[in-house]
Amino acid sequence: MTQQALISVRNVSKAFSVEGRLVQAVDNVSLQAREREFVALIGPSGCGKSTLLNLIAGLMEPDQGEIALRGDRQTERLGRIGYMPQRDGLLPWRRLLENVTLGPEVMRRDLPAVREQALALLPLFGLQGFERSYPHELSGGMRQRAALLRTLLCEQEVVLLDEPFGALDALTRRTMRDWLLGIWERFQRTMLLVTHDVDEALLLSDRIYVLTPRPGRVALEIDVPLPRPRHEGLLNDPLFASSRESILTALREHDG
Amino acid sequence: MSPRRLRRFGPPLALGMALLLLWQAATLYLNIQDWLLPSPLQILQAGWQARGVMGPHVWQTIQETVIGFALALLAGLTLGMSIDYSHWLRRALYPLLVLSQTVPVIAIAPLLVIWFGYGILPKVLVVGLVCFFPIVVSTADGLRSADPDQIALLRTMGASRSDVFRLIRLPGALPSVFTGIKVGITYSVVGAIMGEWVGSSRGLGVFMLRATNAFRTDWVFVSIAITAALSVLLFGLVNLVERILLGWYYASRRTEEWAEVS
Numbered sequence: 001m002t003q004q005a006l007i008s009v010r011n012v013s014k015a016f017s018v019e020g021r022l023v024q025a026v027d028n029v030s031l032q033a034r035e036r037e038f039v040a041l042i043g044p045s046g047c048g049k050s051t052l053l054n055l056i057a058g059l060m061e062p063d064q065g066e067i068a069l070r071g072d073r074q075t076e077r078l079g080r081i082g083y084m085p086q087r088d089g090l091l092p093w094r095r096l097l098e099n100v101t102l103g104p105e106v107m108r109r110d111l112p113a114v115r116e117q118a119l120a121l122l123p124l125f126g127l128q129g130f131e132r133s134y135p136h137e138l139s140g141g142m143r144q145r146a147a148l149l150r151t152l153l154c155e156q157e158v159v160l161l162d163e164p165f166g167a168l169d170a171l172t173r174r175t176m177r178d179w180l181l182g183i184w185e186r187f188q189r190t191m192l193l194v195t196h197d198v199d200e201a202l203l204l205s206d207r208i209y210v211l212t213p214r215p216g217r218v219a220l221e222i223d224v225p226l227p228r229p230r231h232e233g234l235l236n237d238p239l240f241a242s243s244r245e246s247i248l249t250a251l252r253e254h255d256g
Numbered sequence: 257m258s259p260r261r262l263r264r265f266g267p268p269l270a271l272g273m274a275l276l277l278l279w280q281a282a283t284l285y286l287n288i289q290d291w292l293l294p295s296p297l298q299i300l301q302a303g304w305q306a307r308g309v310m311g312p313h314v315w316q317t318i319q320e321t322v323i324g325f326a327l328a329l330l331a332g333l334t335l336g337m338s339i340d341y342s343h344w345l346r347r348a349l350y351p352l353l354v355l356s357q358t359v360p361v362i363a364i365a366p367l368l369v370i371w372f373g374y375g376i377l378p379k380v381l382v383v384g385l386v387c388f389f390p391i392v393v394s395t396a397d398g399l400r401s402a403d404p405d406q407i408a409l410l411r412t413m414g415a416s417r418s419d420v421f422r423l424i425r426l427p428g429a430l431p432s433v434f435t436g437i438k439v440g441i442t443y444s445v446v447g448a449i450m451g452e453w454v455g456s457s458r459g460l461g462v463f464m465l466r467a468t469n470a471f472r473t474d475w476v477f478v479s480i481a482i483t484a485a486l487s488v489l490l491f492g493l494v495n496l497v498e499r500i501l502l503g504w505y506y507a508s509r510r511t512e513e514w515a516e517v518s
Contacts, residue, residue: 054408057408057412058412059408059411059412078411078412078414079412079413079414080414081412082412083408083409083412085405085408085409087405089403089405089406089409091406091423091424091427091428092504092505092508093427093428093430093502093504093505094504102410102413102423103413105423106410106413106414106415106419106423107413107414134504134507134508135508136504136507136508137507154413
């Protein structure tokens, strides 16, 4: 690892008190993402993925260990790391355009300019003509794309994606996966994707961390040996198959 | 009337008309004395004749109601937000506010007259006391019901506490706040009339008392009808403001209803 990590998590642990019992959600986890890298975290439910994302985003602080942005662990992470929640989090009282420019509005950037930028990006996000629609008028896929556009318009250094397609049907999910690939190649932002879909992780990312459930630990770190640009056809590649096998084995070993 | 409106307003209108007709017929054929129960037509006639005398009374009541309600709105929103602002204030204020609702307003009204005289102020205060509680509760509950995920999201954008309040909690609380306002406004006219009963020289309540003492039952009914009409009018106004401000809310609720049907 010659290049300096943009975000690095070192020996981080976090426990919660649930009904008087102390539950270890994340246990001694270390991981990192370099500049413009696409990293996937994969694991079954209960592996502390969401806690890990909350920690990285700065919404909570770890009990032990440290999280550093560009090698500096003193930096305030809130406001510098983009976060796309599992549910789209669109505000029902705001029209689409006002929803996607929420971040720049909070950051008090030049709003008219951001609106122009957002309008220009709508076709790429399949939202052209819907700028004046309320969230309830949009389909599930459109809402997720709007949420991603909102996250990207914040122009933060790292983008965290928490199972962004988890609530979508299988067909929409596949389309969205290909689409996200294109978006990442175009925006070249550092991304950290949480998912429990092995194919999704392999197709999208440069590196994958496999996490174990209760407590969340890193079971396997694997570099994805597939060339870019990627496409759906790679799913049949032998390299793909062997990577998938090692991930599935790691997941199986820690099952239960 | 559009078919949708007809479906909505048709049944209550038809039932209301039928009841009025029944009433009219009963007073005609059962030979009921006028001072016991005047017929709807007689009430209408009496109202028309008394319009000159009633004008100032009605205007007085409208003034008390509107000022009192404005006061309740201001106090309700302020208290509701304070309760939401700090845990300490919530714990200190909430029980006291609930306790305050157990004291009947009709018992406080004479005190207000002793303290503030026979002018408009005690009536305004009675209206305020009657209306503010639902507004406080709905504001506090509405602000509390904000989606934690949306708040977290805003914080990752670097939002301050006041940003979160302005962009998420306040707009999200508005539907609930309006529910409280609608409950409050339906009590407001009755509040003004209670205030007038205790001590006043003008107002619908005064007119009602005088009519009762003179056995002018028709005038009592006229006052009741005007009271009801005023309440409905104010409720309608609030509803209108709500529909304008919260278009998104009604639209999204309609979508949900559709989703349930289909």
